[in-house]
Amino acid sequence: MTKFTRSLSGVAFAAMTLMASGQAMAQTVSWWYEALTPEQQKLLDDKLVGGFAASHPGVTLELEYRGNAVENQQRLALMSGGGPDIINSNGPATALATAKAGQLLALDDYAAKLGWDKRLIPMFLSLGKVDGVLYSIPKNYEAMGLFYNADIFAAKGWTAPKTVAEMEALADTMLAEGMTPFVAGNAGFRPANEQFFTVALNQLAGPAAIREALAGTRPWTDPVFVEAMTRFKAWYDKGYYGKDYFSTSTIDAFAGMVTGKTGMAPQGTWAFSWVKDYFDPAGANAAFTSIPVAEGVPYPLFPIGVGSALSINAKSANPDAAAQVIDYIFSGDFYGAVVPQWQGEWNVPLADLSGIAMQGEVTPLYKEATTMIADAIADGSYGYTTWTFWPPRSEQYIISGVEELWLNKATPEQFLAGLQEIFAGELAEGSVPPLP
C-alpha cells in the first residue's frame, strides 16, 4: 500500500466514522403536510413535533407544510425515488396504489414489535393491508352521523329520528315551518355531494348490500340501489337539501342550524369543530346521534371513513425512526394532548380510550359521540363512505353523477348503470381498497 493510498484509506475511515457517529447522534424524519392555519400549525409544532422531541431525544421530526397540492408533490417525489420518510395518503385507496407501486415499506414487523396490532381497532388495521401485508394505518377516522340543535328540538317537542320514515315526517314538518331540513350545500366544494350520497345509500340500502357491491358480488344496478337512489332524488325534489344547494356552502348551512334556519345535519365527525365555532359562541347546544335507517337496516349505523393514512417510504433512510413517530401518534400521550385542542381531526383509531389523561377540556358531546361510534364499530354496526371504500374514478363519477341525478340529467337507473360500468373496470384492475 503506498503512502497515498494509506492516507486515502485513513480519510475514508475517518469520514465513515464521523457519518456513523452522526447517524447515532441525530436522525431526522420528514413528513410533508397539507396547508393549515397558523393556529393549527402552532398546535402541531407544539404537541406533535415538540411532544415527540421531548420523549424521543435523538430523533427530530420535521413537519413541512406544503399546501393543498401536497399529495401530487409526494407522488412525483416518490416516482423519482425521493419523498418524505412518512407518507401521508388520502386514505386507503391512495395508499393501495402507492403500495402496489412498491413505494411503501411493509409495517407488519413494526405493528407486532410496537404493539399497534393490540392498540388499534382491528377493523382499521385491516384497511391498510394489500395481499395480507400491512402498508398503511389510518391517521384518523371519521363517522357520518346526525347533528341537530338540541335546544330547538326540545322547544318544538321533536326527537331525533331513528327510522327513515320518522326522518321524512320530521323533514316535512320542518319544511312546513320554513326550515331547510338538511344542512347541505356544495358551493366551493363539490365533493360535498358524495357525503350526502354516502348517507342516503347507507341508510336506505344498508351496509350489507353495499359491502356485496364493493366486493363485486352484487351489481350497483341492483333494485335495492335503484330504490335507494329514487328516494334520494325524491328528497332533493322535495327540498330537503334546500333550494340553494349549489349556492350554499355546507359550513354556512351548518351555522344556520344555530338559529333554526336549517334543521339537522347528516355530517361527518369533522363537524365537531363547527360545533365549537358556531354553537359554543352562541350558547346553543348541539346533539349527535346515528343516522336514521330504513326498515331492515341495523341501527345505530355510522358510515366510517378514513381521511388519511400513514405509511413509511420504502426508500426512507430512517425507517425505524419513522416508525417511532407513527408509534407516538398512536400513543395516549399525544391523543390526550391534541384532541382537546382539535376535536374531530385527530380521532386516531385507538381501541381503548379509558386510561388516557386528557390535557384540557373535551366536551361531553364529543366524548359521548366517540364512545357511541367505537361501540357501534365493535358491534359491526358501521357503513361505508365513498371517499374511503370506492376507487378514484368511481368516486369522481359519483360526485358529478349525484348532480345529474338531482337535476334530471340521468334517471336512477342510468346513474347506477354508469357507476357499475366504471366500478367493474376498477374492480378488475384491483383498485378497490380492502374491505373490513
Next chain:
Amino acid sequence: MWLFALPALSINVVIILIPALLTIALAFCQWDGLSMPVFVGLANFNAVFADRVFWIALGNNIKWTLIFLTVPIAIGLFAATLLLLIHRGRTLFQIVYFMPVVVATAITARVWQGMIYNPNTGVFGLLQRFGIELADPLAHTETALYGIAAVDLWHWWGFLAVIFLAALRQVPQEMVEAARLDGAGFFGLLRHILIPAIAPTIKLMMVMTVIWSFLVFDFVYILTQGGPAYSSEVLSTLAYRNAFFEFDLGRAAAVALVIALFGLTATFAYVRLQAREGAN
C-alpha cells in the same frame, strides 16, 4: 449566432420542448403517476372520444371561444374608440378599465360568487328581497357556463380596450381628421378608417383568444369546478380531474393534446394569414 441563441434556446428546450414531448408520449401510455408508464397505443384517445363528458367539455370550449371572439372584442373596440376621441380623463378611464385585469383571479371569482351572485349574501339576494327574481347563474345547468363567462368578460374586456387604444393611437391623425371633414360619423370612422387600420392587432387578439379559450381553467375551477352536472365542464377541468383525482395521467395527456391541437390550428391560421398579407 448559435451561441447568441443558446440561453433562450436552452430554457425553451428544458421548460417547453421536453415537457411537451413527454406529454405527447404520455398520451399513448397508461400511467397512474406512481408506477412505470405502460404503452397502450391509441387506447387513451379511444377512451376520451367515447366519453360523453369530453364532448360536453369540447362543446363548452367552442361556446366559450365564440363568446370571447365577439363580446369582449366588440366592447373593447368600442371603448377604445371612445377613449381615442376624448382627451380629458383618458388616463383615468384606462386605469379603471384595466384594473380588473390586475386583480387576482381567485379574488375576482370569490367576489362574484359570494358578493354578487349568491342568493343569501350577494347583490342577487338583495335584489330578490326587493322582488326582483334573479337566480344564481352558477347554480343552474342552463346558465352556469355563461355565469362564469360573465365574470371572465368583466375581467378581460378592459385589457383589450387598452391594447386596441394603443393600436388606434398609431393611426395617422390626418386620416381621422380627413374622414371627419368628409362627414364620417362615429360608426363610419370606426368602420372605414379605424378598424381596417388596426386589423392586424384585432386578428392577433382573435388568434390569442382562440388559444386562451381552449386553455380556460381558473375561473371555471374556482366558481363551479365544472358543475353542476358537467354543465360548465371544459377540456382543461376534465384533464385536471383525470390527472389529479382519477390518477389517469395518460388520459389527461390525451385531452391536453386535443387542447393543444386547437391552439396550433389557430396559430397556423394566423401565420398563413400573415404570410398572405406580407405577399400582397
